[in-house]
Amino acid sequence: MRPGFSKGWRNPVSTTLLVIATVAAMFGAAGGYLAARPTINRLRAALADAAWQLTHDPLTGLLNRAGLRTVHTAIAASGGPQPNIVMLIDLDQFKEVNDTHGHDAGDDLLMEVADRLGQLADAYGASVARLSGDEFAAILPIRGHGISRLADLFTTVIAAPVTVQADSGPVTVTVTASVGIASVASTDSLEDVALHRADIAMYHAKQQGGDRHVLYTPGMTMPDRKRRRGPRLRDLRRDQRGSVE
Structure with a gap:
């Protein structure tokens, strides 16, 4: 089996979306969605960028x-x-x-x-x-x-x-x-x-x-x-x- 690729490997995009949903739920429970919306948007953008980096080659921009x-x-x-x-x-x-x-x-x-x-x-x-x-x-x-x-x-x-x-x-x-x-x-x-x-x-x-x-x-x-x-x-x-x- 290839190093770094096991039965426990998860789709990095799905994992990122799960993190976004979890954080959004935490902010919603803590202070209401409208108050937390700017922070959630920033987190969403940061996590989307992180997901892109996980699945793309930084030099060429192609998939990795x-x-x-x-x-x-x-x-x-x-x-x-x-x-x-x-x-x-x-x-x-x-x-x-x-x-x-x-x-x-x-x-x-x-x-x-x-x-x-x-x-x-x-x-x-x-x-x-x-x-x-x-x-x-x-x-x-x-x-x-x-x-x-x-x-x-x-x-x-x-x-x-x-x-x-x-x-x-x-x-x-x-x-x-x-x-x-x-x-x-x-x-x-x-x-x-x-x-x-x-x-x-x-x-x-x-x-x-x-x-x-x-x-x-x-x-x-x-x-x-x-x-x-x-x-x-x-x-x-x-x-x-x-x-x-």
Whole structure:
């Protein structure tokens, strides 16, 4: 089981709303709603901001992993199983940009990629998250969309040149992406099924040279680690804990 994600995990938005309701009830009992209203409004705004921070990435403004879980939970609860596409998107040359031009340039690149992914999400009814570092994920309903066409759109918009602010001034950089895709039911586990399968497919895209997408097929396994760039933090956690991320 992923660290920090257990059977006792609660939806952070629901928890925040519960706090708001509890505080409002306390003020109402103590001095009447009208007298307490300004304070309740301030608390509501502060707690809403805290809830946003719990579910969003502070750099890019996209959902974070907790936010993606919240979206997935809502989709799963909205009806019977529906076919969904889950994409795991990993930038191919991000480390080189960071090492060559500095971390500020890397942040500029991440924010621009996030903006582009966000625009695609708005156009196709998707939810996009930054999971960590240079890794993003998207969930969207199939709804007749061609999977290969959608994946091509994601890789194409990422590969467009980006102007970033390096230590020496503005520079234009280009990165590509390796995209792993899994077609799953909306009720499938996000961590153990959807993201896990997309992760396997993404590594196959990476192994094949990047700048491409690979669709997960039944029975697909991780490629030989000797042919990859090296284990990631999530791989080490899986090895240490014996759990699937």
